[in-house]
Amino acid sequence: MAASDPPPGLTVRVRLFASLREAMGWAEQRLTTAAGTTPASLWPQLDPPDGEALPATVRVAINQQFADPATPLADGDELAFLPPISGG
Amino acid sequence: MAASDPPPGLTVRVRLFASLREAMGWAEQRLTTAAGTTPASLWPQLDPPDGEALPATVRVAINQQFADPATPLADGDELAFLPPISGG
Amino acid sequence: MSVSVSLHPDPFGPFLQVEQWQQQLGGDPAAATSLFIGRVRGTASDGQPLDALELEHYPGMTEAQLQRLATASARRHGVAAVMVRHRVGLVLSGDAIVVVAVLADRRGPAQRCCHELLEALKHDAPFWKREWSSGVGTWVEGNTPLTAG
């Protein structure tokens, strides 16, 4: 196999809301991570207080649309982790 | 069997509404009829234009409450024949 | 449980009716309000422009029947309050003909009661509609042999 360039990193803006924001102690940060990172694989890097797996009740939005946690992120994406919704 | 008095007659107020009123050509009349008369048995006495049987679409109210057409009438009852309802 | 029904020979503002009713009820506002407003269409059943709708009723029975239907529906769904306003007489195109409002502590009962009561009064409250179009009046749903005469 030929040598290749190291995979380029990507920078994403990560946002937290409501109870999740308060549990984690921050609302927003810019993070640089490896290409191929998904919301689910990024989650443990955020040092969540309740273990490494993204809780089933937490939903993910990429660029302000609901997305599958297994979606590969793109450079510049806005990624949000959303605790259970209680609107209306 | 002993002879008995002839069954007393009863007087009812008969009311018609909407299309029924117009088809029959009157809105209200006071009628004296035999005891035991029901709305269904009274109907042919009104000389309806479409035969003697009370149409299934015509509903009956006795004293301003929906009633079974086979209910025996009482003296002084207000009997109404109601064409299909179209409110709301 | 509070039930308020009334018939109106003159046009009314649906929202004003609901607001006045809520004020008369007093107390804390209900968490859920479900409301339906029915208005007269601009066209008759046959597609012709509608001049007006005539609404005949059975004075006395219609009011009593509305009260019975609203009370039964309110009880069945356990709601706090029900209001019905219904026009009678000549109703112009665009005018509100019926308003049903339900107040409840939860959205489910409020919506179900509103829906059910509207169906009930369409089928079990003595009203008869006649569409007036080009000077000709036609009874709505008057598909019985008698009305063809």
Next chain:
Amino acid sequence: MSVSVSLHPDPFGPFLQVEQWQQQLGGDPAAATSLFIGRVRGTASDGQPLDALELEHYPGMTEAQLQRLATASARRHGVAAVMVRHRVGLVLSGDAIVVVAVLADRRGPAQRCCHELLEALKHDAPFWKREWSSGVGTWVEGNTPLTAG
């Protein structure tokens, strides 16, 4: 088909919102209007008196998601117009927190669209409620491990 959604940091009158929206739409009034108003209760989930409800949202996404949900529901039911008004921020007991209004030619689609859209926005629009009671704030439906920390 017309869809109007907006978020409101300040109290609004639900009926005024609907009337202004209908005026802006212009044209003939729809035959069927289905409306739901949700208000803040006087008590918190635990039965204590509620001082206020705090409504957090995701600026940008919440508006976009309301628009998507309302448009999808309006298309699915073939209704003429849909309006959503939703409070954000601190909302006092008794205040309207959400209004959904649907205009359609028939009562069935109007009612179904209103009902469905209300459910959709309760589950799929990013809002988070925090109940404030005796100076303590508690996230509603915050039953995830993270919120217990």
